[in-house]
Amino acid sequence: MNGGGDAQNGSAKQLTAESLPVFNEGVYLILSRWSALQLAIEEEWAGRRSRQLADQLASDIFSWFTQPKAEPLYIDDLENVLDEGMLSLNCEIDDGSVEEVAEKLMIMHEECLEGDYSSVEKLRRAGPAAGTQQHIRQAGNDDNDDSSDDGSDDEGDMMPGSRSNIAVDSPVPQPRASSENMPNESQMEDDGWTVVSSNRNKDESNEMQKVFHMKGGLGEESYALNSKSQSAYLSRAMQVLDQAVLDLCTAGFPANSFNIADLGCSSGPNSLVAAAQITGIIHQKSSQLGRTPPEFSVFLNDLPGNDFNTVFNSLPSFQEKLKTEHGQDFGPCYVSGVPGSFYGRLFPSNSLHFVHSGQCLHWLSQVPPELRDKQDPLINKGKVFISRTSSPAVIDAYKSQFQKDFCAFLQARSEEVVAGGRMVLQFRGRRLEDPAPDESCLLWDYLGLAFQELVSEGLIPEGKLDTYNTPYYEAFTEDVRAEIEREGSFAVDCLETIVIPWDGCNGGVKQYDRATTARNMGKAIRAVNEAMIRSHFGGGDVEFVDRLFQKFGRIMVDDSKEVEHVSIVVSVIKKQSTV
Structure with a gap:
């Protein structure tokens, strides 16, 4: 067996x-x-x-x-x-x-x-x-x-x-x-x-689709209740989002109908924030210009394991809020769920006017193949992500995987977005060219140390830890710009960085209780990573995950470092076809 x-x-x-x-x-x-x-x-x-x-x-x-x-x-x-x-x-x-x-x-x-x-x-x-x-x-x-x-x-x-x-x-x-x-x-x-x-x-990318999803439901450890930092990023990127929508309206969009995709919508209170903002601005701008407001189609995408039910249960209140804020003539607004990987095609050609993706593209389609090679794998000893001790080969493998995935994402969207259409993408990134700054790696180092303690206690074998790697990468801002220019389908309209404080899980509000921050941070990381951890180390033992994040919290409390969290927000325009 x-x-x-x-x-x-x-x-x-x-x-x-x-x-x-x-x-x-x-x-x-x-x-x-x-x-x-x-x-x-x-x-x-x-x-x-x-x-x-x-x-x-x-x-x-x-x-x-x-x-x-x-x-x-x-x-x-x-x-x-x-x-x-x-x-x-x-x-x-x-x-x-x-x-x-x-x-x-x-x-x-x-x-x-x-x-x-x-x-x-x-x-x-x-x-x-x-x-x-x-x-x-x-x-x-x-x-x-x-x-x-x-x-x-x-x-x-x-x-x-x-x-x-x-x-x-x-x-x-x-x-x-x-x-x-x-x-x-x-x-x-x-x-x-x-x-x-x-x-x-x-293929490992298909396996990743099956095991990677945020923790669903509305429980204490759910993503819905532990996504305050994502909400803070979204709020601070709203100015870029608003300007992209207004520019699109000025350019002549929309007509009778307007199609919006939110890629990596997840579940919880953040899932419909961008959709509400985009549709609201277009409705108001259309009224100001004397145009008949369009009908909206909003497509919410995430991997099949996402808790779409929680999102769909919130739709009646979402629709009611739109009518309350913008009047009974708003819409109609049709909302659909589209399970699948955004690293491939999801929609018909030339069908989308606006694409939004918040806090998603730092997640790779798979762990870099070089770290999974059964014959001669790269070993990132005792770590679950890039760190100061990672070899250049490990760092290069992660960067290469990001470049492939980001290019695949842009190529897929280039087929789906109409000429002149817009995308606003927001994801974790780096202000520094250094591939392993504390602002990118510190929390992952804490998690790796927590795993190492479980190894020393005999609860997991060392080899199991050495083969666990997080499919995650924080790209340098200029590397993001270079990849967009290299793929060639979109023009960069705006590229900025957003910074939230160390206490990001408190909603971006600076607090000074490190124990509270550690507890909240542990819940947030668990809500995102638990499915992958349980898949790799054995899914039946909830106490194992509990112990892991108890250790994570203690390690974080015992350390004195504080770093800012950085996100990249980029607004791009689909170029006119040259064919």
Whole structure:
């Protein structure tokens, strides 16, 4: 059996008599929403026994979780169970849904162990599963052996609340949401199928999409309640945003309709701030110029694991606020969710007038490949990010990955934004050419030290820490300008830096209680990083993450350094086509 991947301690705790039937029901509910499995049943790919084999798969999953084991429960082993079950139905899957189903089952099992049945209850209340959209190949159909996913499906169809487009007010034409358009795209064959590898070693960028997301919900450790520094950056960049929108209006935009995309919207109170500001300015400016205000389409994008439900639940109050502030003639404003990576195409060509992205582009599509090379990996000893002790090769690997990703982002948007359209991008960066200043690296150093203490206590192996690297990079301002000019599709209108104080998690207001700052900073970093940490070090032990960030807080309190936090805000204009 494969011992890698996320793990739950299978011997320490068992489901209670009360939890067993609830968990069993949850297994069937999750499988009932797995498009690939339901298609295999409906088409009887295994003949008349298809339904029986599907029921056997559900039984095998339940037994795998509930039979006593000396070893922990590893998600790779569960994926093998799912793969074998689907092969028994003559179904081969390379669309990533096996991993997604396994992750949801592991999470639900962990919740049931704690007597938390919220996931099962949500599935009970959910409506019928969305129709299948992916390409799934029936085993034995060898017309094209390498056929698999065409990249146009959205794995979010499997579960409620994660469809690619959810409209508010009334239907509007929706863009195609793709969760596989990353810089290294698969090759498209003439028959429309995409050639992808049939083994389990998926492209790291696709794996990153599955495990990277902010902590959802509205709990104490959620991103929604721990994103004050992001709010402070957004507030201080508002002048640049306002000017870009006003300039766009002066240039003749908008017409009858206006399309806005917010890329990396996340969840919580910041998700709709930019959309409200942009639509409000355009409505007011149109009225001042004697024009009929346009209809708005707002597309909220983030990775499929984002807590879109929390965002969508806030839409009624968002719409009401717009009407209250701007009058009943405002809009209409249609809001849609578009899951997928912004490092690839998300929208039809020439469909967007304005793009905003706040505090996102410092996150890379993947950990630099040089740090993941199984044969000869670069080792960033005891660190989780660039530091003063990192080798030049490690620093160069991070910079190279940023350059590739940022170029891919610009190229994708160059296809989607109309000529003369605007983008305002805000992300963490550096004022200094030095690749490892304290203002970029200090907090990551604290986190690395906290991990090292767990290693010394024997709670995690040293090799596990040495292979954990954060997919994050703070670019130098002039490097950002150079990349935009090198790609060539956009002209830089404005490029500035924004600075908030050390107590950034207090909303950008300077305070002097270091213990409070450390506690708030720990919550903020945990809200962003916990999903990746649990994926790498084992997802079942919440106490492990609790202990990690307790140590982070103590280390930060014991140190005396204070640094400012820096963000880059850049406003660009889509150039006229020269073709």
